[in-house]
Amino acid sequence: MNRQISLLQSIVLGFLGLACFLGFWQGMSMSGLVSNIFLPSPLEVYERFTTLIERRFAGATLPGHLAASFMRFAYGFLLAALIGIPLGLLMGWYQLLDEIVSPLFDALRFVAPIAWVPFAALWFGTGIGGPIMIIFAGAFPPCVINAYRGAKFVDPRLIEAANMLGTPSRRVIMEVLLPSSIPSIISGLRVSAGLGWQSLVGAELIVASAGVGYMMVQGQANIQTHTVMAGMVAIGLVGLALDSALRGVERVIQKRRGLEQ
Amino acid sequence: MGVIQFKDVGKIFGPRDKGFVALKDIDLEIRDKEFMAIVGPSGCGKTTCLRMVAGFEDATDGTVSVDGTPIKRPGPDRAVVFQQFALFPWKSVYDNIDLGLRNLNVSSSERKKRIEAILNLMNLTQYAKHFPHQLSGGMQQRVAIARAYVLDPDVLLMDEPFGALDAQTRVVMQEELVRLARKNPRTVLFITHAVEEAVYLADRVAIMTRAPGQIKEVLDVASVRNAENWDSHEKIEDVMDLESFVHLRTHIWRSLREEKAAQHA
Amino acid sequence: MATTVLGLIPSGRFPSPAETWSALVHVSGRGYGGGDLALHVYNSLRLVVMGFLFAIATGVPLGLLMGWSRRAEAFINPIFLIIRPIPPLAWIPLAILWLGLGDAAKIMVIWFSAFVPSVINTFAGVRNIDRPVLEAAYMLGMPKIRFVTEVLIPGASPMIFTGLRLSLQASWTTLVAAELVGAFYGIGRVLNVAQQDLYPGMILVGMVTVAILGWGTTRVLGLAEARALRWNTAALAAKG
Numbered sequence: 145m146n147r148q149i150s151l152l153q154s155i156v157l158g159f160l161g162l163a164c165f166l167g168f169w170q171g172m173s174m175s176g177l178v179s180n181i182f183l184p185s186p187l188e189v190y191e192r193f194t195t196l197i198e199r200r201f202a203g204a205t206l207p208g209h210l211a212a213s214f215m216r217f218a219y220g221f222l223l224a225a226l227i228g229i230p231l232g233l234l235m236g237w238y239q240l241l242d243e244i245v246s247p248l249f250d251a252l253r254f255v256a257p258i259a260w261v262p263f264a265a266l267w268f269g270t271g272i273g274g275p276i277m278i279i280f281a282g283a284f285p286p287c288v289i290n291a292y293r294g295a296k297f298v299d300p301r302l303i304e305a306a307n308m309l310g311t312p313s314r315r316v317i318m319e320v321l322l323p324s325s326i327p328s329i330i331s332g333l334r335v336s337a338g339l340g341w342q343s344l345v346g347a348e349l350i351v352a353s354a355g356v357g358y359m360m361v362q363g364q365a366n367i368q369t370h371t372v373m374a375g376m377v378a379i380g381l382v383g384l385a386l387d388s389a390l391r392g393v394e395r396v397i398q399k400r401r402g403l404e405q
Numbered sequence: 406m407g408v409i410q411f412k413d414v415g416k417i418f419g420p421r422d423k424g425f426v427a428l429k430d431i432d433l434e435i436r437d438k439e440f441m442a443i444v445g446p447s448g449c450g451k452t453t454c455l456r457m458v459a460g461f462e463d464a465t466d467g468t469v470s471v472d473g474t475p476i477k478r479p480g481p482d483r484a485v486v487f488q489q490f491a492l493f494p495w496k497s498v499y500d501n502i503d504l505g506l507r508n509l510n511v512s513s514s515e516r517k518k519r520i521e522a523i524l525n526l527m528n529l530t531q532y533a534k535h536f537p538h539q540l541s542g543g544m545q546q547r548v549a550i551a552r553a554y555v556l557d558p559d560v561l562l563m564d565e566p567f568g569a570l571d572a573q574t575r576v577v578m579q580e581e582l583v584r585l586a587r588k589n590p591r592t593v594l595f596i597t598h599a600v601e602e603a604v605y606l607a608d609r610v611a612i613m614t615r616a617p618g619q620i621k622e623v624l625d626v627a628s629v630r631n632a633e634n635w636d637s638h639e640k641i642e643d644v645m646d647l648e649s650f651v652h653l654r655t656h657i658w659r660s661l662r663e664e665k666a667a668q669h670a
Numbered sequence: 671m672a673t674t675v676l677g678l679i680p681s682g683r684f685p686s687p688a689e690t691w692s693a694l695v696h697v698s699g700r701g702y703g704g705g706d707l708a709l710h711v712y713n714s715l716r717l718v719v720m721g722f723l724f725a726i727a728t729g730v731p732l733g734l735l736m737g738w739s740r741r742a743e744a745f746i747n748p749i750f751l752i753i754r755p756i757p758p759l760a761w762i763p764l765a766i767l768w769l770g771l772g773d774a775a776k777i778m779v780i781w782f783s784a785f786v787p788s789v790i791n792t793f794a795g796v797r798n799i800d801r802p803v804l805e806a807a808y809m810l811g812m813p814k815i816r817f818v819t820e821v822l823i824p825g826a827s828p829m830i831f832t833g834l835r836l837s838l839q840a841s842w843t844t845l846v847a848a849e850l851v852g853a854f855y856g857i858g859r860v861l862n863v864a865q866q867d868l869y870p871g872m873i874l875v876g877m878v879t880v881a882i883l884g885w886g887t888t889r890v891l892g893l894a895e896a897r898a899l900r901w902n903t904a905a906l907a908a909k910g
Contacts, residue, residue, distance in 0.1 A: 149740045157744035165749045182768055255881050256843040258759070261850055262865035262873045342757035346847045349762055357760075361851075364763035372763045380755035387755070461805055479808040491802035495824040495901045504820065508812040536901045556810075 184370040192370035193377060201371060202362035203354060210378055213344060213355040216272060220279025221340045228287030228336075229329055235288070236295025237321065249288065257282035257343040265351045275347040275355070282343030283336040290332020294325030330397055334390040341383050406472050407559030407592030409435040409458055415466035416453055426617040427453050431467070433611060433620055435594060440586055442595040442603035444657060445613030451596045453618075455564050458594060459485050471560060481505055483560040484553035488568045490545045492537040492552070498524075499533040502552045509556065523551045526585070543574035547581075554585070561593045567602065579605060580641050587636065600657045601645060610653075612660050622660060626653060685870040693864075693871030702872060703863040705855055707879070713855040714845060715883060717773060721780025722841045726834060729785045733792025733833070734822060743793075750789070758783025758840060759847050771852045776845060783844040784837035791833025795826030828902055831895040838891055842884045857883075 149157075166186050172178060173185040184192070196206035204212070235242045260281045264274035298321055306320045348357020356375050363371030414431040417424040427450040435441045443451040456462040457469045460479035468475050471483065479485075484505075492501050499520060506516045524530045527547045537545055546566060553561060567575045579602060586593065586606070597603050603610045608627035611620050630636070633649040644650055685693070698707045736743040761782045762775075769775035799822075807821045823830070849858020857876050864872035 149744065154740070154744035157741055158748045161745035162748040162752075254884060255877060256839075256846060256884070258843055258847040258850070259861070259877045259880055261847075262861045262876070263870070265865050266868065266870060266873065342759065345757045346759035346843075349759060349847070350850055360760065360763045364767050367767065369764070369767055372767060376756050376760050376764065379757060379760050380752070383755040383757065459805075459809065461808075479805070480811045481809065483809070485806065485809045487802045487806060489800070489802045491800065491806040493803060493806075493821065493824070495827070496820075504812070505810040508810055508816070538901070552806075552810075 181367060182369055184373065189370050189373045189377065193374040196371070196374055202359050204359075206356075206359070206374070206378060209354065209356045209359045209375075210382060213348060213357065214382065216275045216355065217279055217341055217344045219272075220276040220344070221283050221337060223276070224280050224283035224287050224336060224340065225333060228284050229291045229332075232288040232291025232293075232332075233295045233322070233325060236292045236325075237317070242292075249285075253285050255281075257339070258346045261347060261350050264347070268351075274351040275344060278347040279340045279344050283340030286332045286336040286339060287329075290328045290335070291325065294328030294332075295321060297328075298324045327394075327397055327401065330390070330394050334387065334394060337386050337390055338383070341379075341386060345379055406437050408437050408472055409433075409441075409560060409592060409594060410470045410473075411454070411457075411467070412470070413467035414454075414457070414464045414469055416450065416457070416462065417465045421465070429617040429619050431618070431620060433623070435592060438590045438592055440590075440593040440595065440606060440608045441611060442597060442607035442609070443611045443613055444597060444600055444603045444661070445618065446615050446661060447598065449613045449615050450618030451613050452564055455485075455562050455594055455596050458560065459483055459562050481509060481556045482558055483562055484556050484558035486546070486549050486553050486561070486563045486566045488565040490537070490542070490549045490569070492545055492548055494537050497534050497536055498529060498540070498548050501537070501548055502555050505552060505556045519555050523555045527551045527581070541574070542570050543578060546570060546578065550582070550585075554589070559592060561591055563593065563595045565596050565598070567599075568597070575602075576641055580639075582606060583636075600654055600661070604650060604653050604657065605641060605644060610657065612657060624653065624657065629653060685874045689871035690874045691871075693869065693875045697860065697872065697875060703855075703860045710855055710857050710860050711879065711883065714849065714857045714880075715887075717776050717856070718780065718838075718841045718845050718883075718887070721777045721845070722784055722838055724777065725781045725784030725837055725841070726788050728781075729788030729833070729837070730792045730830060733789040733830075734796060734818070734826070736789070737793040737796025737826065738822060754786060758786075758844050762848055762851055765848075766852065771854070776848045776853070779848050780841045780844045783840040787836035787840060788830075788833045791829045791836065792826060795829030795833070796822060798829060799825035827898055831891075831899065834891060834895075835888065838887055839884070842880065842887075846880055 169183075170185050170187070173180060173183045173188075180188075193206070198205060200208075202209075231245070235245055257278050260278050261274075264277045268274040268277065302320055302324060303316065306316050311320070344355075345357050348355040349361055352358040356379055360372050360375040363369070363375060411431045411433040414428060415426070416428040417426050419425055431454065433454075443454060445451045453462060457464055458471070458476060460476050460483065470476060476483075493504070496504065502520050502523065503516060506519065511519070521530070524533055527550065529544065529547055529551065532540060532544065537548070540548070546569075550566070567578050570578065583606060595603070595606060604626055608625075608630075610624045610626055612622045612624070613619065614621050629649050633647060635644045635647065635650070638644045638647075645654075693702075694707075696702055697710075700706075701709075703710070732746070736746055758779065761779050765775040765779045769778060803825065804821070807817060812820075845856070846858045846861070849856040850862050851858075853859040853862075857880050860879075861873060861876040864870075864876060
């Protein structure tokens with residue numbers, strides 16, 4: 145039977161698992177079974193990571209690349225949120241708009257963001273417009289969908305109560321519909337940020353001249369595996385930080401609403 | 406044989422010094438083929454008692470045993486009927502009942518016989534191929550009872566089995582259970598907070614105090630039932646109208662009310 | 671077309687329906703980017719299916735294990751937490767370094783990206799099984815294998831299928847990206863060459879082909895799901 149295990153046990157097991165993983169990795173790269181060029185040890189990756197914080201590679205230091213990547217991400221993400229959330233809300237509240245926009249939205253939604261890369265390259269070259277467009281393609285759908293859901297699935301009883309109290313339309317929107325959609329919107333932002341960040345990486349592998357993805361491609365071209373791995377770690381860390389931050393916001397909202405489980 | 410024994414049983418949830426004391430000094434023996442009901446206020450620990458016999462919880466103090474053997478894990482010898490039915494949604498009615506028999510390595514021809522018999526008994530024959538979600542609550546619970554009964558268990562554990570059903574269905578199920586129990590008796594431990602249900606169904610009724618739960622009193626219902634010949638009445642409302650029934654029921658209510666008053670004090 | 675009117679996009683760079691049609695004829699007949707449409711479709715489809723199947727064959731069992739055993743979960747979780755934030759596409763340079771530009775690298779990357787959703791959703795599926803249902807299963811007592819095949823897997827199957835859908839989606843995305851970076855055949859290659867040739871019509875053909883293939887494979891998965899989950903009206907109702 146899968147009885148619960150104590151916190152101590154889970155921490156110990158966790159460390160054990162991590163140790164096995166890193167140990168195995170270290171062992172593999174040290175043993176000489178695989179050339180060190182292709183499988184640098186965890187230590188080597190760590191060293192390279194710290195080196196890149198100071199030294200430039202492919203045009204900038206690691207923080208420099210990260211900054212460039214993050215800036216693009218921020219533009220694309222904010223654009224997606226600023227257009228997507230109001231659009232989703234309006235589609236949820238006004239059936240007519242929903243019927244007009246939905247088919248187009250559904251058709252485009254299934255095109256993976258990455259598939260926009262060739263057009264992005266064609267239209268924007270290696271300029272900043274390309275990655276932003278792709279991030280937008282990735283981050284836009286969750287913003288719209290979650291705002292839509294938040295707006296559409298408002299508890300009808302809340303609206304009935306507001307009407308019963310004689311609330312004018314504009315106030316109903318601002319003080320009932322909007323607040324009740326917020327948890328869904330925030331949840332959508334979290335998914336959106338994740339997808340946007342992932343799409344960014346993909347975009348930068350192909351159509352960029354700066355940024356972490358670009359750095360990794362250059363690393364690959366120069367057979368610098370540790371650089372590639374350091375890049376992966378950096379991307380993972382930023383993604384994790386983003387997700388944690390938004391998860392924190394989500395939790396605060398849930399707590400205030402008493403929605404937490 | 407199915408003799409259930411609680412000896413000095415205690416149950417604490419959480420660490421011993423500051424956990425929640427659910428049960429204290431429980432001493433109870435349920436005889437072979439006896440129908441024992443436990444009634445008590447919410448949270449008094451009566452369900453915990455059942456879960457210990459079932460093997461889902463361990464006793465912190467004392468021993469819970471069946472036929473002298475302490476209970477270690479769940480098993481088909483102590484079949485459970487859950488309040489939430491707990492049928493496997495992905496299996497048909499027939500397959501739900503079949504699974505237990507397959508685990509007992511009963512031959513396939515014997516299984517077919519037994520399942521058809523119990524389906525017939527519980528009026529479920531035409532629903533054999535249905536899935537649980539297609540059935541009403543009452544029918545689902547019938548399937549759950551069939552699933553337990555078909556194992557021919559020594560002990561049958563029923564945890565507020567009719568709690569999730571509406572009032573009318575509940576009455577029908579109670580009548581059916583009485584018929585089943587009298588025809589095919591076995592040791593039953595029945596948990597409920599509905600006093601009338603306990604008096605109608607059981608041979609003995611144990612009254613539990615609020616947490617930390619202890620057995621306050623055990624009433625012998627069977628002797629009254631046999632003396633006043635309740636079983637001669639087919640309808641539940643006729644039995645519940647009898648003076649002997651009302652007397653027992655009121656006694657238990659009074660006992661519980663003392664508890665309730667103490668709880669709010 | 672409407673978008674060129676919006677002026678955002680340099681006119682002449684968005685393909686007209688006529689241009690798109692002629693590109694379609696081009697790639698189906700004479701071939702483009704190293705082969706005709708059938709060849710590219712075949713290659714892309716082949717890689718996606720292989721990568722997807724490999725991912726679910728490893729992901730679902732791992733999810734079952736982690737969902738079922740708290741010990742296994744505690745042991746494996748940290749490794750997972752490290753691997754998870756790395757976007758699947760970020761594995762592409764590494765895969766190319768290790769396995770070159772051929773099929774193996776692509777399957778590896780597809781595996782990485784499709785693996786994670788399968789594990790996570792299978793795990794959640796197991797944890798989501800109603801506690802009383804599990805207890806009823808323990809009460810009935812059965813050999814472990816039967817418990818896994820007749821209780822654990824069917825119980826978790828609604829969410830397992832959610833995971834499979836996400837895995838399939840991830841597989842297609844990763845494949846296209848991997849083929850864009852470097853490939854000899856495949857839709858991604860078509861897109862790549864078309865972009866370098868400044869051939870918008872062909873780009874659109876490529877994108878639409880990917881969308882259709884993605885939609886088609888999802889439909890097939892949906893059919894399998896409908897069959898396996900006949901018993902689950904709640905899930906079907908929620909989707910409707």
